[in-house]
Amino acid sequence: MSRGNKERRMTHVQLLSQFLQTIQDDPRITSKHISLYLVLIQQSGKDDINNPIILKRVSLMQSAKISARPTYLKCLKDLHQSGYIQYVPALHRHSKSIVYLSATCGK
Numbered sequence: 001m002s003r004g005n006k007e008r009r010m011t012h013v014q015l016l017s018q019f020l021q022t023i024q025d026d027p028r029i030t031s032k033h034i035s036l037y038l039v040l041i042q043q044s045g046k047d048d049i050n051n052p053i054i055l056k057r058v059s060l061m062q063s064a065k066i067s068a069r070p071t072y073l074k075c076l077k078d079l080h081q082s083g084y085i086q087y088v089p090a091l092h093r094h095s096k097s098i099v100y101l102s103a104t105c106g107k
C-alpha cells in the first residue's frame with residue numbers, strides 16, 4: 001500500500017473518537033446504536049478500517065447485545081440515515097448485506 005493511501009485510511013481509534021465526539025449532539029443515537037457501531041468497528045479489521053464489512057447478523061446481534069431483529073435493523077437504518085455508516089441491504093435472501101464505515105462520521 002502506498003504512503004498516500006495509508007494516510008487517508010482511518011484507524012479504529014480515530015474513527016471511534018470521531019463517532020463519539022459527533023454523537024454527543026445527536027439525540028437520535030442510543031446505547032444500542034453505540035454498541036452496534038462498536039461491533040462494526042471490531043468486525044472491520046485489526047489495524048485499519050477495511051471497507052466494506054460483510055454483515056453476519058447473528059454474530060453482530062450477539063456481540064452488540066441486541067436480542068430483537070427489528071431493533072438491529074432499526075439501528076442499522078438509523079446509523080445509515082444519520083450518516084455514520086453506509087448500509088447496503090442484501091437484494092436476495094441468501095446474499096449478505098454490507099456496511100461501509102464513513103470517514104465523515106455523521107455529516
